[in-house]
Amino acid sequence: MRGDEIFFSGNKAAQSLGKHKLYGFLKKHGVDYKAILSKKLIPDEALYVSNQKRVFVIEIKFQGTTGSVDEKLQTSDFKKKQYQKLFRPLGTEVEFIYVLSEWFEKPEYRDVLNYIRSVGCHYYFQKLPLAALGLPTSKT
Numbered sequence: 001m002r003g004d005e006i007f008f009s010g011n012k013a014a015q016s017l018g019k020h021k022l023y024g025f026l027k028k029h030g031v032d033y034k035a036i037l038s039k040k041l042i043p044d045e046a047l048y049v050s051n052q053k054r055v056f057v058i059e060i061k062f063q064g065t066t067g068s069v070d071e072k073l074q075t076s077d078f079k080k081k082q083y084q085k086l087f088r089p090l091g092t093e094v095e096f097i098y099v100l101s102e103w104f105e106k107p108e109y110r111d112v113l114n115y116i117r118s119v120g121c122h123y124y125f126q127k128l129p130l131a132a133l134g135l136p137t138s139k140t
Helices: 021-028 068-090 107-118
Strands: 005-008 011-016 045-049 054-061 093-100 122-125
Touching (some): 068 107
Antiparallel strands (some): 011 045
16 A cells, blocks of 8 residues: 555555545546535545446444444435435446444344445445455455
8 A cells, every 4th residue: 555545466456535535536536526515525434446436435333332323324325325426427436335343233223234235335344345345355
């Protein structure tokens, strides 16, 4: 990794666009977010995989008690649609992913987890597999 770029076998595989870096990337590519969104969204992480023309927006939600994160999980559809609007001028697809703590494996989260999947978003517990991002995992 050099700066925000991620390499595999000497080739650039992806670019990290977490937090405000996302908006620098969009500006560099001629996209004015203010003309598209009424409010700036700040992703925990976003990974742009150029050979796929795809950006993976990654929200990391770890908690050990009930709280506001419970309701934030219900916003996946809205957020994905907002990011899709942002990346539409670049012809880039958007994937929205949560990385969740074990806390969310409890039965009372079944409905919200089903909802996340039903709106075309994804979630993983504890770890995010590189393969889920379309990134290479070995030299073969």
